[in-house]
Amino acid sequence: MFTIVGLGVVMASLVIGFTMAGGKIPVLIQINEYIVILGAATGSVIIGSGIGGLTKLIQTVLGLLKPDPFGKAQFTALLRMLYEIVSQTRREGLVSLEAHIDKPSQSAIFKRYPAFLACHHALSFLTDGLRLIVDGIDPFMLDELMQADMQARHAESIRPAQQLQKLGDAMPGYGIVAAVLGVVITMGHVSESAEVVGHHVASALVGTFLGVLMAYGVLQPLSSAAEARASSEHQYLECIRSAMLAMARGDNPFLAVDFARRAVEPELRCSFEELEKAVKSAGSA
Numbered sequence: 001m002f003t004i005v006g007l008g009v010v011m012a013s014l015v016i017g018f019t020m021a022g023g024k025i026p027v028l029i030q031i032n033e034y035i036v037i038l039g040a041a042t043g044s045v046i047i048g049s050g051i052g053g054l055t056k057l058i059q060t061v062l063g064l065l066k067p068d069p070f071g072k073a074q075f076t077a078l079l080r081m082l083y084e085i086v087s088q089t090r091r092e093g094l095v096s097l098e099a100h101i102d103k104p105s106q107s108a109i110f111k112r113y114p115a116f117l118a119c120h121h122a123l124s125f126l127t128d129g130l131r132l133i134v135d136g137i138d139p140f141m142l143d144e145l146m147q148a149d150m151q152a153r154h155a156e157s158i159r160p161a162q163q164l165q166k167l168g169d170a171m172p173g174y175g176i177v178a179a180v181l182g183v184v185i186t187m188g189h190v191s192e193s194a195e196v197v198g199h200h201v202a203s204a205l206v207g208t209f210l211g212v213l214m215a216y217g218v219l220q221p222l223s224s225a226a227e228a229r230a231s232s233e234h235q236y237l238e239c240i241r242s243a244m245l246a247m248a249r250g251d252n253p254f255l256a257v258d259f260a261r262r263a264v265e266p267e268l269r270c271s272f273e274e275l276e277k278a279v280k281s282a283g284s285a
Helices: 002-020 031-064 072-092 094-102 114-118 120-134 139-187 194-249 253-262 272-284
Strands: none
Touching (some): 002 194, 072 272, 120 139, 120 194, 139 194
């Protein structure tokens, strides 16, 4: 949501400022400049990451237009779900988790949390950790395995943000390329009227404008947003890891989820009182 608002503010400020100074919007619509810059940018992504990388990049950008799936409410719901899992383990033993692990979509606990079920990375991360706990893994070894898993997942999730950053850094260069091509075309029309030459010069300058705008007004802000989204996902997994380690050590359910709560940054973390209220409602369920 804020991504759309931010992009809208950027575009609106440019259009309003340009028109107030007497500029005409059709002058900025130079399709050939857009083709040169956007085509070169797309090709560079394909060279560096292949079609799969381009697809992932597009999916990431489209995902940024949706609400953040890792807000405070989602973290609180995660803590409540983890409390239910640890509580069931204390009551019925580790064997009772096998049904939830083998068929998560049919789990009575997981079905109460559809947002978590939709987050496939977190679901597989949790079920893999629970399998290891059921098998009796040592907590120290569990910690190492989950840390390695988290690092690998974070490296994958942060890659689109890095691509957007590199693409933003390259955009002014693509704008210069488009402008130089425009100047070359202009030189072929120097014998014509000043109006024709001025039109071609304006077209060339639009290329420079577009490259700088895409770099600093679109791609680099999107890179920051994608990096923040990846960081939130990493904290989401860190929350799960902390609860699983406390569970493997034999801590009581509330202490386990409090360990998980403290692994979340303060802005996204529920308070101690909110946690108590959440786990009480989980106990009632």
